[in-house]
Amino acid sequence: MTAKKIDGRAMAKEVREEVKVSVAKRIAAGKPKPGLATVLVGSDPASEVYVGMKKRMCENLGMNSFAHTLEADASQEEVEALVSKLNADPAVNGILVQLPLPDHLDEEKILQAVDITKDIDGFHPINIGRLAQKGRESLFVPCTPNGCLVMLDKSGVDLEGANAVVLGRSNIVGMPMALLLVKRNATVTICHSRTKNLKEICAEADILIAAVGREEIVKKDWVKPGAVVIDVGTHRIDDETKEKGYYLTGDVAYEEVSEVAGAVSPSPGGVGPMTIAMLMRNTLRAAEIQDPM
Numbered sequence: 001m002t003a004k005k006i007d008g009r010a011m012a013k014e015v016r017e018e019v020k021v022s023v024a025k026r027i028a029a030g031k032p033k034p035g036l037a038t039v040l041v042g043s044d045p046a047s048e049v050y051v052g053m054k055k056r057m058c059e060n061l062g063m064n065s066f067a068h069t070l071e072a073d074a075s076q077e078e079v080e081a082l083v084s085k086l087n088a089d090p091a092v093n094g095i096l097v098q099l100p101l102p103d104h105l106d107e108e109k110i111l112q113a114v115d116i117t118k119d120i121d122g123f124h125p126i127n128i129g130r131l132a133q134k135g136r137e138s139l140f141v142p143c144t145p146n147g148c149l150v151m152l153d154k155s156g157v158d159l160e161g162a163n164a165v166v167l168g169r170s171n172i173v174g175m176p177m178a179l180l181l182v183k184r185n186a187t188v189t190i191c192h193s194r195t196k197n198l199k200e201i202c203a204e205a206d207i208l209i210a211a212v213g214r215e216e217i218v219k220k221d222w223v224k225p226g227a228v229v230i231d232v233g234t235h236r237i238d239d240e241t242k243e244k245g246y247y248l249t250g251d252v253a254y255e256e257v258s259e260v261a262g263a264v265s266p267s268p269g270g271v272g273p274m275t276i277a278m279l280m281r282n283t284l285r286a287a288e289i290q291d292p293m
Contacts, residue, residue: 003258004155006230006265008147011154012273016061019280023062026293034287035064036120036279037092039082041105042072047098053276054096061280066092072102079105080113087115093286094120096279099172117289120282122146122176131179139289140282145177147274148209148230149184155263157207157228159184165202167191167218167251168211173232177209210251218252226262232271 027033036058038051051067058065068082079101086092095118101107111123119127122140130136152159164186168174174190181188186207191198193212202208202222210218211232223229233251250267257264265271 003229003261004263005258006151006155006228006263006270008151008265008270008272008274011151012147012277014154015150015274015277015281016057019277019284020061022284026287027062029293031287031291031293032091033062033064034093034283035066035091036094036096036283037066037068037086037089038096038098039079039086040067040069040098041074041079041101042070044100051098054279057276057280058283063280063283064091073104074102076105076109079110083110083113087113087118090290092118093290094118094279094283096121118286120279120286122282123171128171128176131176131183140285141180142172142176143278143282144173144211144232144271144275145180147271147278148177148232149180150278151230151265151271151274152207152228155228157263159186159207162186162206163189163204164207164209165189165191165205166209166211167198167202168209168213168232170211170213173211174209177211181207181209212251214251215249216251216253218257220253220256220260223257223260225260227260229257229261229264230271231265231267234267234272 040047040051055065086095095114097110114124116124116126119140122142127138127140130138164181166174166178169190169192178188178190191201199222203224205224205227208227208229213233215235229252231250231252235249236246237249238246248268254266
């Protein structure tokens with residue numbers, strides 16, 4: 001068996017084009033451009049790259065982008081004051097606090113300070129709480145798990161009654177991913193580092209979401225023949241034989257898993273592009289909530 005490639009880049013392009021068309025319609029109707037504000041504390045190189053990527057994406061889709069950078073030793077009061085200022089700014093529809101924050105800051109308090117109608121990351125406790133409740137809907141869903149869900153839908157995967165395993169329990173991916181799958185009537189098992197018989201549990205899954213943060217932990221004997229595998233992980237591996245001196249891989253051993261899976265997303269080229277696309281869609285949604293057509 002050769003697995004179908006779940007092409008996150010192509011799917012993300014479709015989402016971006018939909019957003020671009022909707023943004024153009026809003027502007028043509030006399031509405032202001034949707035605006036995304038990023039808050040970066042410190043100078044983490046990876047975070048700087050992500051923020052720059054989001055800025056360029058906003059420009060490509062006709063949206064405004066406002067980048068705010070604070071020193072690494074910024075106080076809790078300074079960060080919360082900036083968030084409050086952005087909450088009050090009508091040009092800012094979405095606020096993204098780039099994680100992780102420096103250790104001396106209270107991440108939960110800062111995320112709670114974001115106006116729920118501008119919480120495009122979907123990390124506000126109220127949004128997460130609604131996600132966990134039957135019959136309730138969040139204003140925004142975290143971008144990475146929502147991107148995974150869209151990838152499954154666009155691949156024609158039937159979630160109803162499916163046996164889904166989420167490998168990883170982070171607040172950013174694993175836990176909200178499990179909640180989204182439950183809302184779609186899948187039967188969900190959450191696995192983590194202390195799960196007994198981990199490989200055997202994963203091998204029973206119809207749908208396997210790998211978000212544990214360990215390079216190529218998922219081998220082909222972890223995968224049920226014909227299963228759908230979504231790889232959330234991204235790891236940089238030093239390799240002097242490569243032109244760049246390194247290569248990127250995911251939580252899934254892509255080549256060997258492709259021998260048994262029915263469909264699998266690559267990393268890079270899978271979930272990463274979808275995450276950025278869903279952030280753009282959430283920014284548009286925030287503008288629509290705050291200033292309907």
